[in-house]
Amino acid sequence: MLKLLDVDGYASTYWTIDQPQGISVGKWSERNSAGNTQFNKAERLPQIMMFCWDSIIDKKIYQSTLFFTHDAWVKMISPYPDVLEPGKDAYRQTMLIGLAPEGKVRVWLRQYGHSDIPLNDTKITTVSGKDLDMCKGETNFPNGYEYSEGIKKFINGKVYPYGIW
Numbered sequence: 001m002l003k004l005l006d007v008d009g010y011a012s013t014y015w016t017i018d019q020p021q022g023i024s025v026g027k028w029s030e031r032n033s034a035g036n037t038q039f040n041k042a043e044r045l046p047q048i049m050m051f052c053w054d055s056i057i058d059k060k061i062y063q064s065t066l067f068f069t070h071d072a073w074v075k076m077i078s079p080y081p082d083v084l085e086p087g088k089d090a091y092r093q094t095m096l097i098g099l100a101p102e103g104k105v106r107v108w109l110r111q112y113g114h115s116d117i118p119l120n121d122t123k124i125t126t127v128s129g130k131d132l133d134m135c136k137g138e139t140n141f142p143n144g145y146e147y148s149e150g151i152k153k154f155i156n157g158k159v160y161p162y163g164i165w
Contacts, residue, residue: 001138002051006044014040045073052135057101057155059145060128063135064105067123075109075117083113092117103128
């Protein structure tokens with residue numbers, strides 16, 4: 001579940017989040033590539049975003065809150081040269097959110113043909129356990145976290161938390 005409050009005070013709730021997976025393994029990537037799966041679209045710039053997520057590695061539910069700054073909004077509405085259509089402007093319309101073990105979260109703006117722009121000034125808070133409120137009971141694993149064969153293979157021989165996050 002994701003809840004978004006935009007700069008005009010409108011709230012939206014999304015129940016399905018796009019999930020491009022397997023892009024960054026072992027560290028955050030500068031070019032994450034969102035693909036063409038963006039279907040959670042906001043009409044206005046985000047002010048606050050809260051979402052729930054499961055970490056199968058940690059076997060925990062996390063609740064993360066992102067507070068966006070004026071600088072983030074300027075990056076979203078400022079054009080940059082479109083690499084696919086020279087002479088035209090492109091805009092950073094896609095936000096990528098990286099989730100990693102131990103509740104680590106990072107956020108970028110997708111900039112096609114260039115390195116993605118990290119939103120380092122976005123304030124991010126993440127809680128779990130007794131500190132959950134919105135996400136209490138919201139999980140894709142209500143019967144406990146079971147590792148699939150693919151997850152077991154991925155973590156085999158690796159030292160937790162599997163990279164530089």
